[in-house]
Amino acid sequence: MKKDEIGLEEALDSLEQIVEVLEEGKMTLEESLDLYEKGMKLVKLCNSRLEGAQRRIECLTGELPPDLT
C-alpha cells in the first residue's frame, strides 16, 4: 500500500464518525453535504479495497511455490 492511501481501518473509523456527526444533525446544510460526500467517498474507497483485493503474497526467502501465486 502506498503511504498516502488510508487504510481500511482508518476509513471505517472515519466513516463511523461521519455517520454519527450526520445523525446528530447539528450542522449546516453545507457542512452536511460536505460530510455526506466525504462519507460516500470513503464507502467507495472501502468497497473498492474489498472488491479489488488481489491476493498479494510475498515470500521472505525468495521464491513462492508456484501453486500459491
Place this chain on the structure above:
Amino acid sequence: MTQIFTVTDLNQRIADRLENDPRLHDLWARGEVSNYLHHRSGHRYFTLKDEGSSISCVLFKGSALSLNFELEDGKNVMVFGDVAVYRPQGRVQLIARGIKQDEGLGFRHLQLEALKKKLAGEGLFALERKRALPLYPERIGIVTSPQGAALQDVLRTIGPYPAKIILSPAQVQGEGAEESIASAILALRGRADVIIVCRGGGSTEDLWCFNSEIVARAIFACDAPVISAVGHETDVTIADYVADMRAATPTAAAKMAVPDVEEIKEGLCSTQVRMMRALWTSLERKEERLEYLKHNVSAKRMYSLARDARQRLDILCQSLDAAQADKMQSLRSRLELAEGRLAAVGPRATLRRGYAIVRSQKGLILQAQDARPGDVLELILGRGRLMCRVLECLDGREELE
C-alpha cells in the same frame, strides 16, 4: 588382604551380587527409548535413558509378544524386569519382562515442565503482556512450511480480505526445526501487523519443536501479536502459551486474524443508508428553516446557497446506484420546489433592476446546459413574464470562471 580375580571371576562375582539383590528384581524403571534395535532373532535391544544416565535393556522374543504398542526411539516407557549382568562384557542391563507406554511422563516431559516453569517465571506467559489483535491488519505474516496443508487452510480462510500476506517459510518438524521456526518468526519483525505461526496435526514427536525455548523466545520478541495454531485442538505447546492468541487449528487462526469481508460490506451498506437518512432529515429541517428565513434573509444569498446545493446533489446523484438515486431525486425536487418558492418571493428587488429569473417546466434554468434548443422558457421580470423559445445553448462557462 588383596585378592586377585580373573576378569571372568570378577564379572561372575558382580553378577552374583546384583542378581541376588531382591531390590533389583521385579522393578519398574522409567525413561526414554533410544538406540532401539529389533533384531532379526526377535529380541529387542535398546537403551533406556533420562537426562542424566542410561542403561541397556533387552526384551527377549518371548516377552516381546506381550507388547501392545510399537517401540521406537524417543518413546517414553515404563520397563518392568530384573537387573542382570551380561558376563562377556561385564555390562549391567535390564532384562525387560514387560513394557508399557509412559504418556508424557518421561524425562522429556519433566524437562518440558521445567522449561514451562522457567519461562513462566520470566513472565513469558503473563496475561497482561498479551497484545490485542488488530481489527483490520494490512500485513499478515505466516510462519509455516510452504508445502504444508496448514498454509493452504490459512490462505483459503483469509480469502478475499485485502491484506498483504508475507510468508516466512520454516521447517516445522525434524532436525533443525526449532531454529528454523525461530528465525522465520524473527524475520517478520517490523514487517507484519499480525503473525500466524502454524502447522497441521502430527505426532507429539513432530510437534515437539514448538516446545522449544528458542521458539518461545522468538515469539516473545515479536513486535506484532502472534497467533499460534499447532496441531489439533488437544495439542498444546509452549508456543501456544507464549503466543498472544492460541487457535485450535490453522483455519481457526486465520479466522481470528482477519474480519469477515461480507460483514464489512454489510456494514458499509447500512452506513450508506444511515448517512442518506441523516442527510434527508437534516434537509427536511433545513427546508423548514428556509420557509421561515426566506422573509428575513437576503434572497440572493439563499438563492446561491440553494443553487450550489442543487449542483452538488446532481453530482452526488450520478455517483449513487439506482435505488439511492431515486431517493436523491426526490430530495432534489424538494429542494427545487423550495428554490422556486424562494425565487418567486425573494428577488423582486433584484428583478426590478433588470435581472430575470428563467425557468422551464423542469425547474430553474441556471446554466445554458439546463435548456435545449426549442425549449419553452419562462422569464420572470421585474414586472410580468415572457414566454420564450430557445434558439441555441452556448456554454459560457469559461467566461464566468
